[in-house]
Amino acid sequence: MSKMTKTIIKLTVRDVRFPTSLEQHGSDAMHTDPDYSVAYVVIETDQGMQGYGLTFTVGRGTEIVVCAVEALSALVVGKSLEEIVSDFRGFYRLLTSDGQMRWIGPEKGVIQLATAAVLNAVWDLWARSEGKPLWKLLVEMDPRKLISCIDFRYITDALTEEEALDILVKAQTGKQQRVDQMLKEGYPAYTTSCAWLGYSDQLLKQLCTDALNDGWTKFKVKVGADLKDDIRRCSLIRQMIGPHNTLMIDANQRWDVGEAITWVTRLAEYKPLWIEEPTSPDDILGHAAISKALAPLGIGVATGEQCHNRVMFKQFLQASALQFVQIDSCRLGSVNENLAVLLMAHKFKVPVCPHAGGVGLCELVQHLILFDYISVSASLDNRMCEFVDHLHQHFRSPVVIQNAHYMPPKDPGYSCEMLESSVQTHQYPQGQVWKKLQ
Incomplete structure (x- = not known):
């Protein structure tokens, strides 16, 4: 020290x-x-x-x-x-x-x-x-030391310190193999770069073609402004990526609860894995109702990029209101609070698929999801990390994507140092x- x-x-x-x-x-x-x-x-x-x-x-x-x-x-x-x-x-x-x-x-x-x-x-x-890069600092930290970084206030009815410690201790088994696997293969990613709502169909097609050629198999489409437009765009993307690649849709909080269920039901034929942020990010019971209604269609609910804190995530998990947890490196109280959410998600058996993109979010969150796989979940089932191909050139240690996977950062730190000129x-x-x- x-x-x-x-x-x-x-x-x-x-x-x-x-x-x-x-x-x-x-x-x-x-x-x-x-x-x-x-x-x-x-x-x-x-x-x-x-x-x-x-x-x-x-x-x-x-x-x-x-x-x-x-x-x-x-x-x-x-x-x-x-x-x-x-x-x-x-x-x-x-x-x-x-x-x-x-x-x-x-x-x-x-x-x-x-x-x-x-x-x-x-x-x-x-x-x-x-x-050390941050993911390695976390992975190599003594489990008790790691637990001491987390504020368990308000969440002990869902996860106690003892339970959290038990999760970390159990995950020690096979940890080195997972480190080696990540260094070799990287963490699976999906792309949101192809289908922003303001993009023309022509640009969407071009970006989709380029992404497929680069090895991408998981695609997210923005929806929620106009149903006919969404049907056309989802149809277009599904045609382009084929029946076996993964499609997700994201409404960015646009709908009321009933409207979300009706709208997504109309888009069900395009077989989205999830609907992201279908309604107000604060409406836990609304998300629970949407989750229940869409379950027979095989569509999950994903949310979390605007979820305030660990307490809200606790309630989302307790209410079975989401099937995919989306942590954010900056919405929550940094690594400390994200550690709490990763551990709760594991206890409730809900996969974590982080929100990224923006400026620096990919650089940051890659560390957290590597830690989740290596030291908490030990699973890649239904798990992937968002990638958006914007503005990485402004960082001293930008993300490295190979074959649609995040390659673990090597430089010491949390990868968010920007170039002073930028x-x-x-x-x-x-x-x-x-x-x-x-």
């Missing part, structure tokens, strides 16, 4: 935005003109080491997350890395349970997005100080890219 006696002396945060709305990248039924953006955090220590973290947003409002990060920074500066990781649960609670700032959460919304950005930077710093040119509103667009 001696190499961790580094004191954090500075935290900076910047508003970095990419004008993806110009070409309709990321467009869906609810978010029609997203500009993929991040609140980008850098923490510095007295020994000159840096940790990098971010939280993903879609443009306007990023400045609010930046303000929240600045408000939390006073709780971080002055702490040593050793102090933080020796009681990571306590540090997590320090950020999420501040007697005054908690009021504007608690553990949800902007304040939790800001918490994730800060903690992502702390985890990056820890992994760098150990000279940060400067895309900083909002003073960066060169934005000055040109004004």
Whole structure:
């Protein structure tokens, strides 16, 4: 631990935005003109080491997350890395349970997005100080130490510390073989890049053809704005990918409960594996009703990219309201809270298929899903990680995809260090890219 006696002396945060709305990248039924953006955090220590973290947003409002990060920074500066990781649960609670700032959460919304950005930077710093990529830091960590990073408050009725420890201890068997397998084969991915809602049929066909040629077998289509349009596009994609490849559909919270059931029933002939975010992300019982209604059609419900915290995931699992858990690296309180959700999902026997894409989400979440397979689930059944082919060129250690699989990162850290030149040119509103667009 001696190499961790580094004191954090500075935290900076910047508003970095990419004008993806110009070409309709990321467009869906609810978010029609997203500009993929991040609140980008850098923490510095007295020994000159840096940790990098971010939280993903879609443009306007990023400045609010930046303000929240600045408000939390006073709780971080002055702490040593050793102090933080020796009681990571306590540090997590320090950020999420501040007697005054908690009021504007608690553990949800902007304040939790800001918490994730800060903690992502702390985890990056820890992994760098150990000279390991984050997934390896997690996989090689003593199970008791790992459990000590998780806040079990509010979830012990679904998962106790003892149960979580038991899951990790049992998964020690065969762990090295799974590490070797991942290093050789990578983790299975699916693509969302072919069928954003704003794309023309011609572009959709071209991207689909290219993806098939590159070895992709799992495709997600955005739906929810117009039923006739959805029928046409789903038919087109199913024709292109054939009957044996996997199709998923994603409504991005567009429908009421009854409407979701009716709409998806009309799309059932295209055999989607799941409908993602069919209704309000907060409506646990609504998701349960949709899950029950669609089960006879063989269509599951997937959600989680806008699920606030571990408590909501607990209830989704308890209510059998989802058949695929979608964690997000920045919506929840960083690695700490995602660990809790991965362990709960395993206990409830629900596969985890993370949300990714955006800016940096692929880079981040690959570490968590590698840990899930190697140290928790030991299964690839019905499991895959989202991939979106946008903006990876702005990262120092971009994701590596081979044959539609995520290859495990080798560089130390959490893979979210951005190139300084990219940060400067895309900083909002003073960066060169934005000055040109004004």
